[in-house]
Amino acid sequence: MLLVLSDEHKEHLGFLPEVDSAVVGEFGRIAVEFLRKGSNPKIYEGAARKLNVTAEIVQHGVEGLMYLLSESSKLMISEVDFQDSVLVLGFSEELNKLLLQLYLENRKEIRLILSELAPSMPHYHNLEWRLDAQLASRALRQQVKPVLNLKLQLDDNGTRRTHLLQTDPATLLHLIQELERALAEVKTNHCRRILRNIK
Structure with a gap:
């Protein structure tokens, strides 16, 4: 190189x-x-x-x-x-x-x-998830409200930190779409040219 x-x-x-x-x-x-x-x-x-x-x-x-x-x-x-x-x-x-x-x-x-x-950044160690859904309710007969619970563990210089996150499926899908769009953007010629100049 x-x-x-x-x-x-x-x-x-x-x-x-x-x-x-x-x-x-x-x-x-x-x-x-x-x-x-x-x-x-x-x-x-x-x-x-x-x-x-x-x-x-x-x-x-x-x-x-x-x-x-x-x-x-x-x-x-x-x-x-x-x-x-x-x-x-x-x-x-x-x-x-x-x-x-x-x-x-x-x-x-x-x-x-x-x-x-170099700054010390926490990095991924483990992710556990659980989907909770309320199947029925006397007050709300037809609505189902699923919730995704996430337990994210990050390693930060040997110490493990746990973060509890909660989201609904629609927000999670939107987040996935935005991340996929960002990954696709990195592959464009314009972005590659910028990254080459940064290095």
């Missing part, structure tokens, strides 16, 4: 061939630190003074490198795919090897950082 880089991202990474390989390695360290602890403007200003460029250029270079490393780590792309993804940037062979080395050395740590940053 190849990593698709936007023009803006390519522009941010375009600063890397202008600096020494040791500086690129330091940018890689700063990018991983940026993921771990957040941005630090003082680091950008100090590096900008040493390189005689603006702090914004350094910041864009580090953020571009951080994006390249984090997206590659998130998708767990192979060495060959990483090299092919970086090849479109037009960097020298030495810089491409340095970027690959940065990726291989840091991908496990980056994946660990990204997993810690």
Whole structure:
């Protein structure tokens, strides 16, 4: 799987061939630190003074490198795919090897950082349901009012939570139709294009 880089991202990474390989390695360290602890403007200003460029250029270079490393780590792309993804940037062979080395050395740590940053969402464990219907009543002779009782169990970081829900069949059918419509919408070309750009 190849990593698709936007023009803006390519522009941010375009600063890397202008600096020494040791500086690129330091940018890689700063990018991983940026993921771990957040941005630090003082680091950008100090590096900008040493390189005689603006702090914004350094910041864009580090953020571009951080994006390249984090997206590659998130998708767990192979060495060959990483090299092919970086090849479109037009960097020298030495810089491409340095970027690959940065990726291989840091991908496990980056994946660990990204997993810690991801929100913890409860997930499905079990669902039990029961259909209750009042068959007859002296007050309402012809009406039958079925009710669907649901017992939904969700796992939230090892703790199991139970939610009791109640609905009538008409509402449940409407909910099913809306979910099926949403699933069908995801399969459209327009939605696929949007999802591709989000990734």
